[in-house]
Amino acid sequence: MTEGTTFTSTKIAQEMARVFGAQIKTFQVTLKDREAVQTYIRKYEDAHKNAAKSKLVFRG
Amino acid sequence: MMDSHRRVEAGNVTVHPVSSPFSFFAYTDNQFGGCESIHRCCSLARSHGVQTVVEESIPAVGLIADENAEITEYEPDHTMVALKRVSFWTTPFASETEIANQSDEGFFGYAILKHDRVPAKGFDRWHVFEAVFRGYANAHNCTPCTRDHHIRVGPKEFRISGRLYAQQNGLNKICAHVAMRSLLAGRVPAGDLSYRAINKIVRESRGPDYRPAEGFGVEEIREILHRFSIPFRDIDYAVESKTTTDIRTTHPYRKFIYAGIESGCGSLLGFRMAGPKATEGAHIVPFFGHTFNKDTWVPDAEMAYFNIGGSLGYIPSDSWTGSFIGHDDNIGPNLCVPRLYVDPAHADYALELLPDGVQYGGAQAEGLGIHYLYSLLPSLSQSENPWVKRLAKAANPEVKRVVFRAVCLRKERYIQHLSENVDWAGNRENPKMLEVLQNHLPAQLWVVEASLPHLFPANLRKVGEILLDPEIPATDQPIKANKHFLMARLPGSWAVMKAGTQDQPDFLDSPSAITTHFPLLLL
Numbered sequence: 001m002t003e004g005t006t007f008t009s010t011k012i013a014q015e016m017a018r019v020f021g022a023q024i025k026t027f028q029v030t031l032k033d034r035e036a037v038q039t040y041i042r043k044y045e046d047a048h049k050n051a052a053k054s055k056l057v058f059r060g
Numbered sequence: 061m062m063d064s065h066r067r068v069e070a071g072n073v074t075v076h077p078v079s080s081p082f083s084f085f086a087y088t089d090n091q092f093g094g095c096e097s098i099h100r101c102c103s104l105a106r107s108h109g110v111q112t113v114v115e116e117s118i119p120a121v122g123l124i125a126d127e128n129a130e131i132t133e134y135e136p137d138h139t140m141v142a143l144k145r146v147s148f149w150t151t152p153f154a155s156e157t158e159i160a161n162q163s164d165e166g167f168f169g170y171a172i173l174k175h176d177r178v179p180a181k182g183f184d185r186w187h188v189f190e191a192v193f194r195g196y197a198n199a200h201n202c203t204p205c206t207r208d209h210h211i212r213v214g215p216k217e218f219r220i221s222g223r224l225y226a227q228q229n230g231l232n233k234i235c236a237h238v239a240m241r242s243l244l245a246g247r248v249p250a251g252d253l254s255y256r257a258i259n260k261i262v263r264e265s266r267g268p269d270y271r272p273a274e275g276f277g278v279e280e281i282r283e284i285l286h287r288f289s290i291p292f293r294d295i296d297y298a299v300e301s302k303t304t305t306d307i308r309t310t311h312p313y314r315k316f317i318y319a320g321i322e323s324g325c326g327s328l329l330g331f332r333m334a335g336p337k338a339t340e341g342a343h344i345v346p347f348f349g350h351t352f353n354k355d356t357w358v359p360d361a362e363m364a365y366f367n368i369g370g371s372l373g374y375i376p377s378d379s380w381t382g383s384f385i386g387h388d389d390n391i392g393p394n395l396c397v398p399r400l401y402v403d404p405a406h407a408d409y410a411l412e413l414l415p416d417g418v419q420y421g422g423a424q425a426e427g428l429g430i431h432y433l434y435s436l437l438p439s440l441s442q443s444e445n446p447w448v449k450r451l452a453k454a455a456n457p458e459v460k461r462v463v464f465r466a467v468c469l470r471k472e473r474y475i476q477h478l479s480e481n482v483d484w485a486g487n488r489e490n491p492k493m494l495e496v497l498q499n500h501l502p503a504q505l506w507v508v509e510a511s512l513p514h515l516f517p518a519n520l521r522k523v524g525e526i527l528l529d530p531e532i533p534a535t536d537q538p539i540k541a542n543k544h545f546l547m548a549r550l551p552g553s554w555a556v557m558k559a560g561t562q563d564q565p566d567f568l569d570s571p572s573a574i575t576t577h578f579p580l581l582l583l
Contacts, residue, residue: 009546012500013558013568019492020570029439030564034540036369037431041424041534043304043311047295051278054296056409058236058330059275060343 062252065124065172065189066211070116070145073156073214078105078113087113092173092186097227100392101171101191105148108194110168112149114159114213117142123254124174124189130256131176131231134271135183138231141175147213148193159214167218169193170211176229187229191393192222195349195385203349203385204324204583207246223326223348224252225393232259232272235344238389240284242346243326243413248288261287275341278409281328285413293421294411311423313410314399317347318378319422320412323468324583329386330409331402342408349385351396354517356380371457372430377465377509380517415468417504420534425466428534428544429508429526433462436548436555436567447551447576451523454512463511465522467581468530471501477581483551484521484576493554493572501546506530507581521577524550551575 017024076082084102092098105113120128120143131138151166153159171191177184192211195203206221224245226238233255245252255272261284262276278296285292295316300307313329320327330344356379367373383396412421437452454461475497478489506528515521527546532538540562548555552575560566 009556010558012496012547013556015496015500016554016556016568016570019496023571025569026558026566027439027569028560028564028566029435031431031435031542031562033368033370033372033431033434034563036372037427038536038539040310040368040372040427041420041539042536043307044293044295044421044424045534047300047307047311048293050299051294051296051409052282053299054278054409056296056298056330056342057275057277058234058239058344059273059341060235060333 062123062250062254063210064122065118065120066145066209067217068118068121068212070118070212070214072117073159074115075154075156075159076113076115077111077152077154079111079152093175095173095186095188097188097390097392098171098173098186101169101188101193104193104392104394105168108168109150110148111152112154114147114149116145116147116213118145118172119143123252124172126254126256127189127232130259131178135178135181135231137180138176138178141177143175143189144173145211145213146171146173147211147218156214160216162213162216162218164219167213167220169220169222170213174229176231178231183231185229188225188227188392191225192220193225193394194220194222195394200352200354200382201349201385202321202352205321205326205348222394223387225387225389227389230273232256234273234275235389236276236281237272239328239344239346240281242387243328244284244288244290247290247325247413258284278330281411289416291414291416291418292411293414293424294409296409298408308404308407312404313402313407314378315376315423316410316412316421317384318350318376318381319466321347321350321384322422322466322583323415325413325415327413328409328411329402329407332406332408344409345386345388347384347386347397350378350399351382351385352380352517353382354380356382356517365460368427368430371460372427372434373460374426374430375461375463375513376426377463377511377516379463415504415530418468418530419532420530422466422468422506424534425468425506425508425528425530426464428528428539429466429506429510430462430464432526432545432548433508433510433524436550439567440550440553443552445551445575447523448553450512451510451550461513463513463516465509465511465516465580467507467509467583469505469507469581469583471497471503471505474501474505474507474527474581477579478574481579483574483578487573487575490571490573493570501527502529502531504530505546506544509580511577511580515577516580519577520580520582522580523577524548549574551577
């Protein structure tokens with residue numbers, strides 16, 4: 001196990017290698033704009049938490 | 061108890077043939093005090109070619125008896141003057157004995173109409189306790205959030221699929237109460253939600269002197285959802301704009317509303333009224349569908365372009381949405397509200413309901429999907445597949461014209477989607493691959509579909525999709541560790557993250573039998 005190794009879909013990868021054998025290719029990807037994505041998604045989470053401070057009342 | 065009012069045996073039954081010269085206007089004005097929302101129910105029925113109305117007097121049982129008891133606690137001189145169950149039929153008949161010959165196909169919908177009187181307040185009014193109507197049978201109407209309701213008419217039970225509408229009365233329920241009931245009926249374990257139960261939760265927050273006519277707010281809406289363990293994502297724009305001045309642009313309300321609709325759960329929009337009603341306080345309405353116009357000008361005019369940050373720009377699939385479909389409790393059911401009609405400056409609150417167990421919303425799933433797809437495409441740029449090439453070109457930072465759509469669904473539904481459809485060349489996915497998916501995907505998925513501007517609206521088809529795990533929280537650490545990514549399907553290829561570092565993971569590429577474009581997922 002290397003530092004920072006991801007395991008999200010390892011089992012699927014192992015199964016696909018078993019089923020498809022020689023048809024499998026491996027390639028490396030550089031993930032782009034990671035900070036921008038984290039910032040965008042974090043804002044939704046922050047907004048959700050902060051909505052607990054809402055003073056809005058609906059009476060219309 | 062929860063549906064006994066729909067199934068109770070009626071007393072007096074009257075059948076009205078309603079073709080010309082019958083006047084729904086005169087009927088509503090004379091029988092129901094000209095109530096606007098009842099006018100809306102009748103005009104909806106007329107527009108669908110309804111030919112018969114059955115009007116039944118019913119006793120107050122179940123939820124309605126409970127409402128009467130609750131109102132009396134606030135207004136001791138309250139009386140229920142009348143209660144009618146009115147059903148609308150597209151088939152012509154003229155007598156009570158013919159009801160038994162009718163079928164669900166001819167049943168357009170029903171409304172339970174209640175007449176309350178509180179002399180001390182000068183209150184004497186009809187309102188729609190609830191109604192369910194079929195939506196338009198139009199390919200451009202997307203209403204994935206409908207539920208089945210069973211209702212007795214005369215001697216027989218019928219089934220209608222739609223979204224429950226309810227109107228406020230200002231006595232034990234106002235807009236927030238009925239919006240919550242409309243949103244949660246069918247979602248909560250008991251199958252419906254009483255106003256007494258809502259008011260009990262609200263009172264615990266607002267204090268023992270709380271009166272329903274005061275309304276309630278975001279705090280209580282969230283508490284109600286927490287009590288029923290219903291996940292959601294929401295935003296109060298007044299709170300957020302204190303720290304992020306452009307929040308209404310970067311995280312617009314339409315993203316919450318659309319995402320809630322697309323996943324079949326529904327959404328809420330709270331907004332301030334304008335014009336003469338501006339001083340009446342904020343209003344809140346539920347949405348459960350949208351209209352789709354494949355010829356919309358906006359995406360081609362590059363005015364629908366949305367940017368997450370960095371080079372991650374795209375065209376959201378809601379760009380082709382004409383209107384959101386929802387209820388406004390004082391106007392009536394099944395209304396189309398143009399997508400941008402509510403000025404973002406007046407939209408104060410948006411809420412997206414999520415399926416059970418799901419930890420983040422559709423807009424967040426889109427963000428993750430775009431991130432992974434745009435990262436993968438350069439590695440696949442050597443592909444000979446023309447659709448991969450087209451997608452890679454559209455994803456170019458100078459172009460950014462990929463259409464993305466996020467849908468949350470069960471694994472079985474996704475596998476059914478793959479197995480029952482073929483691509484444009486008539487290919488089906490390899491059964492061995494379907495077995496891998498069945499055995500190893502989690503129970504639920506966010507499927508972020510990727511398409512092109514001239515493929516998505518006209519053909520309702522896509523080039524590929526990113527599969528994400530919806531049950532992992534969308535917080536910084538899991539995102540950094542790529543915990544959400546499951547697989548990517550592109551023409552000719554399944555890509556799976558194998559190992560490697562967080563910033564440069566290794567992928568396996570195995571063959572997909574689907575080599576051209578494929579139908580969209582339609583719930």
